[in-house]
Amino acid sequence: MGKFFKISGFLFFAALLLGACGNLGKNADEPNRDEATLIHEDEKEGGSLDTGDGYGFDKFDLEIDVDGKDTVEANYEMERDLEAEYKNKLAGLDLKEDEAMVKLDEMFIDIMFTKDTSQEQAIEKLMTWFGLDTYTKFDLEVHFDDGTKLDFEDKK
Template structure:
């Protein structure tokens, strides 16, 4: 009786294991060279609707235009737009940089990820974060225009 019980338990265990390892014929390739899963990519809802870094939603905005002057001299000029042209330019005269395209995107990415502007960011916080990023203590002109993905805008035009 004991051996019969063991044999029955072993048989039940084997059936469960083989059943769990089975294949339900979903996404099975047609030949030996085709992968079992045809599409193994993760699709995020915003990606399907166009909400990636390429459309601005990755940063939360579609347009970023910054100009900082110190002692009347243009020191920083950064432009980022994805709505129509998907372009970027970045000029920092303090660091003697003038970048366009991919190089500008890469540099601005560090700025955007560090300052993390949102539609709820106050003008003072935006100025403080950006000035800290560039290592500037003062300015004579601070002009920032940001168009957020939800249609709101942040416009700062401050002169000292």
């Protein structure tokens, strides 16, 4: 019975000691201290719209030609660093990096591609978004965070 009290007492003492040592930092009592950042599994590789940290894909490459001439090019790639480019010759735009991301963000949010988007849906959504009626070449490649890829190419 004495052994039981000794072990119980030791475990109780250890629990109190560990509990008391949990927050001994210099700024432990300050209300504005930095909180730990929790990373959701989906946010590690580019994120998704569900987690609020991305678009659900880490590569988007679009080229639309009208009358055989480059008309729209939109590129977004998120590996280690963000690479973005947006060219719309109809609107006279040739944007890179942050400026391009403003336009690309508008497009990505409005169009909302998923891995189940069909070629017809993709073409319809993008042609409508850019205000185009026809094209001679449509080339779209999207790499989703889960490894799925959309690769559509159509020529008229």
